[in-house]
Amino acid sequence: MPVGARTRGPSCERGRRLCGVSxxxxxxxxxxxxxxxAAPVGSEVPGAVETAASSMASSxxxxxxxxxxxxxFNLLNTRDSDIDYYYTSRLPDEPLGAIDDIHLHPxxxxxxxxxxxxxx
Numbered sequence: 001m002p003v004g005a006r007t008r009g010p011s012c013e014r015g016r017r018l019c020g021v022s023x024x025x026x027x028x029x030x031x032x033x034x035x036x037x038a039a040p041v042g043s044e045v046p047g048a049v050e051t052a053a054s055s056m057a058s059s060x061x062x063x064x065x066x067x068x069x070x071x072x073f074n075l076l077n078t079r080d081s082d083i084d085y086y087y088t089s090r091l092p093d094e095p096l097g098a099i100d101d102i103h104l105h106p107x108x109x110x111x112x113x114x115x116x117x118x119x120x
Contacts, residue, residue, distance in 0.1 A: 004036040005045050021069065022059040028052070047086070053078065060115075069115045077110040 009031035017023045033048035055076055060069035081104035088098040 005033055006036050007031045007033045007048070018059075021062060021067070022057075024055075024057045026053075026055045047084070065119050067115075067117045069117075071113045071115075072110070073113070074108060074110045078107060079109075080107050081105055082107050 009029065011027070011029035011031075013025075013027045015023060015025045029052045031048070031050060031052075033045035033050075034043050035045060053076070055074070057072045057075060058069065060067060083105050085103045086100070087103065088100050089103065090096075090098045
């Protein structure tokens, strides 16, 4: 019998255009995931994300035929993963047979990106 789940919780997204092409964005979400049917592991969904936050800033300048921009990511320098996967795998130096494990994609550290665009 399939088991359903429900996620509830507040979220807040704030964005502010500072001037011209400059902006700051921040997001925060708090959730509570629970099974809607009886589940053998209890009512809480194992591994469900409970809190997520992100932040970004961008600035730039526009000229007649050109645009200069700078984006800043992960302003709080959060050390976390963007996404986690659970699956069976085997690395070259591991013993024969596969291992069930969590594989993750780490979030980038605080970083910046610049762009210069010219139109003609």
